[in-house]
Amino acid sequence: MYRSVLFLLLALALMGSMLSRTNAADQAKLYQKVAAASFEVHANGRLAGSGWFAPEKGWAFTAFHVVGSRNKALELHNGKKSWKAVVHAIYPLYDVALLKVEGETPEGLAFEEQFSPVGEELYLYGAPLYRHGVWLPGRVARPDLTYEWMAELKGAIGCFHVAGHAPKGVSGGPWVNSQGELVGLQSGTMSLGNAQQGISFVTPASAMIALLETKKDFPVLSLGCAFEELAEQPPSFLNKLSKEQTGVVLKVVMQDGPLGKAGLQDGDILVSLDGVELKTRNDAYAAVQKLDSKKPAKLVVLRAGDQAKILELAPVKLF
Incomplete structure (x- = not known):
């Protein structure tokens, strides 16, 4: 009996170790997929935020508060590759800017098919505080949309909450699920003074879908x-x-x-x-x-x- 229990415990431990290694391998593949479809936003030579390529060639997204205006010229950097882009249309209520990109763009991120349930694990890719290619975890923290005041825009944004930190620099970066589907765009954070409270404000995929379909401003x-x-x-x-x-x-x-x-x-x-x-x-x-x-x-x-x-x-x- 003792040997049987010991054998069972050893088997469970081995299975747990194998699952952990499998999860790490899956994470590495997911990271590479999202990294290839993402970029850093540079304005006048300065790193301003993060962003990602849309599923439609020639288009990309970042946060509106990162770029601040229409028709603004930008440079997008992904490792050794770079592209010129311009702000084509905006959706300020959801803090989203649609970028028109010059030249051939890589395969973009597909949109999620339905709103992620509470508790689903998500991942954010971006450039926090001038560091490059950082992968940050989080979980969906509420089942519906809400509104949050954003001082930079002098107005409220529509968003959902993610339990996870999002340092400065990752604004505009993609939040994806475990399948690599685009769930939302990083916008702001819940803060008291300068202290983040561990809740991120994330623009839903539906706002980007609407902007990409119309390619026109939303008032x-x-x-x-x-x-x-x-x-x-x-x-x-x-x-x-x-x-x-x-x-x-x-x-x-x-x-x-x-x-x-x-x-x-x-x-x-x-x-x-x-x-x-x-x-x-x-x-x-x-x-x-x-x-x-x-x-x-x-x-x-x-x-x-x-x-x-x-x-x-x-x-x-x-x-």
């Missing part, structure tokens, strides 16, 4: 502010409100934006937008994108200690 609307939820606020703020109060709190109100020009300020509460009651930041950001820049929307706004008031104003198009 993004803004009221000129960020939104926070009531549950995020300190007791000194909440104590001034009734327990039944709903809405989202205005933050980073830009004086030259629609809300700033209307006299609103940080700390005001947006209760509803064009008849849509707001409870979460996602409610607010999604409602803004459904507005019309040529048609005023009705806002119900509350300032602590004052009566709610109704405003009518239109959002503006960014970029």
